[in-house]
Amino acid sequence: MSEAGPPMRETGAVFERVLDRALDCRQVRDALDRAQGALSQEHLRRRARQARSAISEAAEPEYREYLRTRSAAEAAQGARGVRSGPAEGREDEGAPQAVRASVVAAGAAALLLPTGYGLSAFGGHPYIGGGLVTAGLIAGSLAVGAGAGDLLWQRLTRTGARTAAPSAPSAPASAEDADRAREAWERALLERGLVPFLLGRLEEAGARRRS
Known part of the structure; x- marks a missing residue:
């Protein structure tokens, strides 16, 4: 033996x-x-x-x-000793750049649009106000596009995880x-x-x- x-x-x-x-x-x-x-x-x-x-x-x-x-x-x-912990941060680590871009773009649109409309209507600076409105609209479009990209990425990620997951894992020995x-x-x-x-x-x- x-x-x-x-x-x-x-x-x-x-x-x-x-x-x-x-x-x-x-x-x-x-x-x-x-x-x-x-x-x-x-x-x-x-x-x-x-x-x-x-x-x-x-x-x-x-x-x-x-x-x-x-x-x-x-x-x-x-x-079992190493299973808990590392998986908790994977979702944040895998988040695409589009998430942060959508937040920044949405914030810029929220600032530029009201300011632009205000200058155009009451400030006597139609050209400046119009430029700010245009910039705000562009920022809003970027925010929408980035948000849509984020939703698509999350859906693809979940689909891939379900596909890769084993259907019937065998019970480990004890x-x-x-x-x-x-x-x-x-x-x-x-x-x-x-x-x-x-x-x-x-x-x-x-x-x-x-x-």
């Missing part, structure tokens, strides 16, 4: 714990009684430790699944999923690895004793 996932200290501790369970299970204890001292429990323990790599191969699929689930759970936990995968790995190591190995050594010892 590869040691690329959990550190060797962890896999070694799991092997020792499951080995204790295997030596204490009823099948192995009954086989030890039938062997009538041909092999001791400590002798079996040493033999199992020597064959640890070969025994662990029996639970390789469950071990790989444990590694995958544990990594996915850790990644999901890390993603710590409970990793725990269940670890239990499945340990159970496979016990039932398909250690218990058959120990029974096989006891049967060999019994056969030698009878011959």
Whole structure:
């Protein structure tokens, strides 16, 4: 079994714990009684430790699944820690220049038009007033155009976000999923690895004793 996932200290501790369970299970204890001292429990323990790599191969699929689930759970936990915050400023960061332009243009129109009309009607400066009215109308047109551009940009942005959003996101793995995968790995190591190995050594010892 590869040691690329959990550190060797962890896999070694799991092997020792499951080995204790295997030596204490009823099948192995009954086989030890039938062997009538041909092999001791400590002798079996040493033999199992020597064959640890070969025994662990029996639970390789469950071990790989444990590694995958544990990594996915850790990644999901890390993603939850950074998910809040940065997205809040994206709308402001992506706002186009047209938003600010429409505000400036609208303010200029609101100032120029009343002033121009006032000068034309009451100030005795028709040419100046007319120029201000013309400038105000231009500023108002710019404000309308910029506002329309802003509305179009927002609609396109929302449409693109809906298109890019995944339709059915898969549920991330959790710590409970990793725990269940670890239990499945340990159970496979016990039932398909250690218990058959120990029974096989006891049967060999019994056969030698009878011959």
